[in-house]
Amino acid sequence: MKGGTSLWVGGGLVGLAVLVGVLAPWIHLTDPVLAANLMNAEIPPGREFPFGTDAQGRDIYSRIVHGARISLTVGVISQIANTLIGVTLGLTAGYWGGWWDDLVSGLTNLMLAIPSLIFALAIMAILGPGLTSLLIALGLTSWSYSCRIARAQALSLKSQGYVQAARILGYGDLRIMFTQLLPNMLGPLIVIATLGMGGAILAEATLSFLGLGIRPPYPSWGSMLSEARDQITTAPWLSVFPGLAIFFTVLGLNLLGDGLRDILDPQSVARRT
Amino acid sequence: MTTPLLEVRDLRIALDAGGRSHDAVGNVSFSIGRGETFGLVGESGCGKSITALSIMGLLRSPLSLAGGAIALDGREIQDLPAADMRRLRGKRIAMIFQEPMTALNPLSPVGRQIAEMFVLHERASWKEAWERAEDALRQVRVPSPERRVHDYPHQLSGGMRQRVMIAIALACGPDLLVADEPTTALDVTVQAEIVDLMAELCAAKGTAVLMISHDLGLVANMCERVAVMYAGRIVESQAADAIFAHPRHPYTQGLIGSLPLLSARSRHGRQKLREISGVVPSIVAYPPGCRFNPRCPAMTDICARDVPMAESLPDGGLVRCHHHG
Numbered sequence: 001m002k003g004g005t006s007l008w009v010g011g012g013l014v015g016l017a018v019l020v021g022v023l024a025p026w027i028h029l030t031d032p033v034l035a036a037n038l039m040n041a042e043i044p045p046g047r048e049f050p051f052g053t054d055a056q057g058r059d060i061y062s063r064i065v066h067g068a069r070i071s072l073t074v075g076v077i078s079q080i081a082n083t084l085i086g087v088t089l090g091l092t093a094g095y096w097g098g099w100w101d102d103l104v105s106g107l108t109n110l111m112l113a114i115p116s117l118i119f120a121l122a123i124m125a126i127l128g129p130g131l132t133s134l135l136i137a138l139g140l141t142s143w144s145y146s147c148r149i150a151r152a153q154a155l156s157l158k159s160q161g162y163v164q165a166a167r168i169l170g171y172g173d174l175r176i177m178f179t180q181l182l183p184n185m186l187g188p189l190i191v192i193a194t195l196g197m198g199g200a201i202l203a204e205a206t207l208s209f210l211g212l213g214i215r216p217p218y219p220s221w222g223s224m225l226s227e228a229r230d231q232i233t234t235a236p237w238l239s240v241f242p243g244l245a246i247f248f249t250v251l252g253l254n255l256l257g258d259g260l261r262d263i264l265d266p267q268s269v270a271r272r273t
Numbered sequence: 274m275t276t277p278l279l280e281v282r283d284l285r286i287a288l289d290a291g292g293r294s295h296d297a298v299g300n301v302s303f304s305i306g307r308g309e310t311f312g313l314v315g316e317s318g319c320g321k322s323i324t325a326l327s328i329m330g331l332l333r334s335p336l337s338l339a340g341g342a343i344a345l346d347g348r349e350i351q352d353l354p355a356a357d358m359r360r361l362r363g364k365r366i367a368m369i370f371q372e373p374m375t376a377l378n379p380l381s382p383v384g385r386q387i388a389e390m391f392v393l394h395e396r397a398s399w400k401e402a403w404e405r406a407e408d409a410l411r412q413v414r415v416p417s418p419e420r421r422v423h424d425y426p427h428q429l430s431g432g433m434r435q436r437v438m439i440a441i442a443l444a445c446g447p448d449l450l451v452a453d454e455p456t457t458a459l460d461v462t463v464q465a466e467i468v469d470l471m472a473e474l475c476a477a478k479g480t481a482v483l484m485i486s487h488d489l490g491l492v493a494n495m496c497e498r499v500a501v502m503y504a505g506r507i508v509e510s511q512a513a514d515a516i517f518a519h520p521r522h523p524y525t526q527g528l529i530g531s532l533p534l535l536s537a538r539s540r541h542g543r544q545k546l547r548e549i550s551g552v553v554p555s556i557v558a559y560p561p562g563c564r565f566n567p568r569c570p571a572m573t574d575i576c577a578r579d580v581p582m583a584e585s586l587p588d589g590g591l592v593r594c595h596h597h598g
Contacts, residue, residue, distance in 0.1 A: 160375060161372050161374075161376040162375060162376055162377055162379070164376075165370065165377070166378070167331065168331060168362055168363070168367075169362060169367065169368075169390065169441065169442070170359050170360065170361070170363030170393060170394060171359075171389075172359060175389075183380040183381070184378070184379070184380055
């Protein structure tokens with residue numbers, strides 16, 4: 001797919017998810033938590049309930065609309081945390097080298113060796129379920145990718161003429177990192193963070209599915225899937241719509257990441273034109 | 274006698290390779306007075322650039338300062354703590370490089386890169402720094418500086434970028450400007466402009482220049498005194514006009530003899546350019562005795578045995594040769 005197309009399709013899907021999340025209280029049909037009515041339980045999609053209702057008679061559409069808030073919050077905040085941790089460690093390790101680099105590289109390899117989901121599971125088990133502990137668990141466990149990128153970029157950028165020049169002109173280490181290195185490595189970091197957001201949303205869904213993420217009755221796409229498991233043959237719409245929401249949001253984020261990579265990487269621009 | 278601005282005494286730079294330490298630069302001594310322009314000439318790999326880096330305090334492994342002293346205004350700076358050395362760099366000693374293409378941050382407007390110097394070294398506010406950056410661009414004769422300050426390096430030509438580099442280097446009015454092959458990457462016509470500009474601005478600000486080059490013509494035009502380096506040692510140093518009129522060391526004679534001369538060619542017709550036979554020896558395999566002896570036309574037994582001492586010349590220079598003429 002050409003860079004322009006994936007950028008626009010991905011941006012459109014992500015934009016739609018953000019819009020839905022922001023407007024949730026105004027576009028929902030009923031309250032996603034309180035409007036339970038057992039008289040309406042498990043109604044298939046139709047005119048009154050476009051996505052159907054669940055076993056408690058709550059409107060699936062309203063719950064998905066509110067679930068977007070949780071999924072996007074988890075995606076954005078955990079990626080901000082991961083990027084901050086990863087860039088701080090990777091940039092300083094690549095720039096300073098020495099024992100600090102050995103330590104950070106070792107830690108990164110350790111993090112890469114432990115599946116981040118297992119690690120997040122362990123943290124959730126200690127902290128208990130809930131949005132805050134979910135953010136902590138996901139924000140602390142997948143910084144190794146941005147760390148590796150930042151370290152590799154710092155290693156290659158620090159031998160560039162302008163970084164040497166800055167040192168010769170009396171710039172301090174921090175000033176070199178902020179003015180010379182960081183702006184020049186921002187492109188790949190943004191791409192990694194965008195792709196990581198999709199991963200974080202999936203991880204939230206997985207943890208909630210396993211009962212360790214968002215607790216009922218609050219709607220998150222993962223917890224909705226988890227609750228729908230028992231009715232998958234009798235009321236498939238309970239699984240289909242949260243699943244589609246996850247699918248399109250993560251697809252959108254991945255396409256957006258690809259599209260951004262194409263416009264932020266000068267070499268690929270040169271190849272296209 | 275007044276203290277020179279920069280005094281380098283018995284500088285020795287070690288190169289660690291394969292567990293052994295080699296002298297990349299040894300016994301290098303020279304001094305530069307206030308406002309003086311001093312040339313350091315030699316082939317690639319003779320140690321010019323690492324001498325400059327050692328003055329800036331920026332030798333990195335596998336290179337290290339193994340001995341000698343570097344004094345700025347009589348104060349030894351080779352053992353200064355990193356933070357003090359950093360305050361000297363850019364403010365009192367500045368440097369410009371060979372490659373103006375890569376020495377500017379591609380993602381930062383040139384005005385910002387000049388302004389950063391005022392903020393960093395003179396604690397100016399950003400607003401004031403931007404105004405002074407525009408003045409600095411005007412001084413290096415960049416046309417319409419009020420617009421150019423917002424340009425990114427890729428929007429400027431090579432000559433313009435080197436002008437920006439000069440503006441950055443001279444921003445804080447340094448006492449010493451180290452110019453490491455400042456014109457090598459530029460067109461010949463632009464070279465002359467840049468050299469003139471640099472000479473003019475440095476003269477106006479009273480900045481001394483350490484000009485590092487392999488271009489004898491450039492050094493002859495710009496410098497008052499010249500030192501010739503070969504294989505990590507200064508083999509001859511004299512006033513610029515004297516060294517071209519009466520080169521004493523066989524290596525200097527060879528260098529000057531191998532310059533193409535248009536006037537000679539018009540008088541005597543087409544001639545083969547003279548050359549110095551052989552190549553510069555590798556740092557790990559310097560010959561014993563005089564390091565130039567395998568290539569020297571005047572070589573005798575003593576040259577392969579004894580290291581020649583630096584001998585003073587009557588007019589103030591020095592030469593390091595057993596048979597200097």
